[in-house]
Amino acid sequence: MAITARSTVRNVAAQVSQALSDAGITAVLTGGSAVSIHAANRYRSYDLDFVTAASRRDLTAVMATLGFVPGSGRHFTHPATRLVVEFVAWPVTVGDEVVRTWSRLPTPAGTLQILTPLQCVQDRLAAFYHWRDTQGLEQALLVAQAHRIPMAKLESWSQAEGHAADFAEFRRRLRRSRRVSAPATTGRPRPSSPRRPR
Secondary structure: OOOOOOHHHHHHHHHHHHHHOOOOOEEEEEHHHHHHHHOOOOOEEEEEEEEEEEOOHHHHHHHOOOOOOOOOOOOOEEEOOEEEEEEEEEEOOOOEEEOOOEEEEEEEEEEEOOHHHHHHHHHHHHHHHHHHHHHHHHHHHHHHOOOOHHHHHHHHHHHHHOOHHHHHHHHHHHHHHHHHHOOOOOOOOOOOOOOOOO
């Protein structure tokens, strides 16, 4: 499956993930592109951030099979797409917590190794908690609106990160967004059933 200008984030990420996996390289998609996939493209990212322990030489060899060329640092570009792939140093973390398991999402383009929705929310909230990145908060809300996130686990993690108050803000925002998105009722009385003639 060739990468073209019309290839989606999901499609390109899956092709990269599958090619790396076939070469024995583990790489996990994180960051804004994971948000794009888990939030059904309500957020758009052109950067695909994979966490891996592989060397630049090994990555370059695999990425070349897909048509990617190395740029500065650990960035790779492709002549047919605006999407840029960056490889971030291992391990996978969400805040101070090391991630040891993640999702394997089957797609027509291959199996995509990616953070779970909960881990994606944690990853984006970590940016809000530690760097005051308000975009991270907005991204976390988008993923949480699209999935059933175990809030007890998220609250416990937030407390361990030292940001219980910020978690409370996130939960308030999430509840407010769900009220706003709920279908409105007209308040009109239901029509009565016609009476039977006596």
